[in-house]
Amino acid sequence: MSTELIVVGAGGFGRQTLDVVQALNRAADVPVFDVLGVVDTNPSDLNRERLEHRGVAYLGTVAEWLAFDYHALYLIGIGDPVARQRLDRSFLAAGMAAATAVHPAASIGSQAAIGDGTVVCGGTQVSTNVRLGRHVHLNPNVAIGHDAVLHDFVSVNPGAIVSGDVEVGERVLIGAGAVILQGLVVGSDAVVGANACVVRHVFGDTVVKGVPAR
Template identity: 35%
Template structure:
């Protein structure tokens, strides 16, 4: 662990691998934006307790953090700085763009697409083939059964937008 400011990290004279484990999508993006030194490399960390067969096609961007008990199926794309908390499941052919955050036991169905900065609360579910717009928050326990626009907060079963920040 490192305690200090972004300026302190940027001033480190030797190469350094960094993991940014801020749960909030926008907060994590803000921290990463301040880490500008070319000596810093963003580590992709996958817990050994993640279920993922070696023959599966997975594309993991720099800075991804995948926690214990996650299940990753096949043909999955995770963008830069995606955070999968404990026990998340990602279905086949799913795409999670940069800075998506999934809290414990969130589920993403097959061929679902989460745009940049999407946040899924604990036990939230996005079913197969649903697209979720950038910076949308899906509340704990909600189930997205239809596409959701960008910049909204959605709750309930089925998940419905309770505001839209566009």
Template identity: 30%
Template sequence: MKRKLVIFGLTDVADVACFYFKRFANYEPVSFTVDAAYVRESSFQGLPVVPFEESVERFAPEEHDMFVAVGYTRLNAVRKEKYLAAKALGYHMASYISPQATVLNDGRIGDNCLILEDNTIQPFVEIGNNVTLWSGNHIGHHSVVRDHCFLASHIVVSGGVEIGEQCFIGVNATLRDRIKIGEKCVVGAGSLLLTDAEPEGVYMGQATERSRVPSTRLRGI
């Protein structure tokens, strides 16, 4: 029998999470929830929207799990806050691990994690609680991803890397082996990190600028 699931959030992330839990996991999403101040509609994607303040009365933790489907707003602080609040109410926090992901770390993955298709998680990796790995990432052997991180898509984390709490890693970033990323770091899209990153640092890849030469004048294209 499928376990009943309440999803915190009303954004695209919540919509995507509901799709995956419903299609590929042993869960039946039954409701969405957000703080009462943010309830604008009575339903979302055909399911009722219930104020978070009423969730325990409407959806007993003994009979329902919860998943906090929030992105990296305020460097993951909002997702962390709601995750801790839901746990304090007694909810078991669900995780979704895609059957299309390659997971070789013997289940060293925390709760409230969202791990989408085409991720490769090599042996001896540790992934904390409340971590999002969007599609197509490589997490190298002996690496550690601490709690409340968000990794976008097509990121290469080489072997033995440590990523501190509440970090955001953008698409196509590359992290060299055996470096440490301090907590609350932002590593922008396309960045290449070869040395340790300081806590609360911002590391941005260089954006490509428009060439002043028209494309019709470039040879070999």
């Protein structure tokens, strides 16, 4: 039997999350998830049209959904780590539970630990003994090296490389194509710019960019 699921967010990563879920369903004998639709507090007209075009229902705002008091699993398809954490608190407080979705075309190594709410897109490769916290987003074609730890609400944008033994703090955003060299620590709430090469530890709550990243 399929499990009922809502996706939060009609924007880019929300609809990418729908793609991951649909790919999972297609790959299984019995669909894993029954997608009820998308919840979004402020969807643009264009994103409403995009949902309609793909035949996915718009279920209303977060407040409307929570007032409805219907318990499906949820995935938060919103790229901003801070917004994702805030929404997660609301859904948890309402007694709901997060799903986890790994695209069938992603590869997950041995001894992985993957937290609730995490979404892994196609083409991404996760090496051995990696820990992914709650609501981590791994966009397409990301590589996560052996023994890396990504804490809750980390977002890794397309094509980024997190090398072995790296630790990434809560709510860090790693830009597209960035590389974090092995063994480094990226502090909570830091942002790593697109295409940066991180060669030293990154303090929390800072923005680094460029090659080498500063």
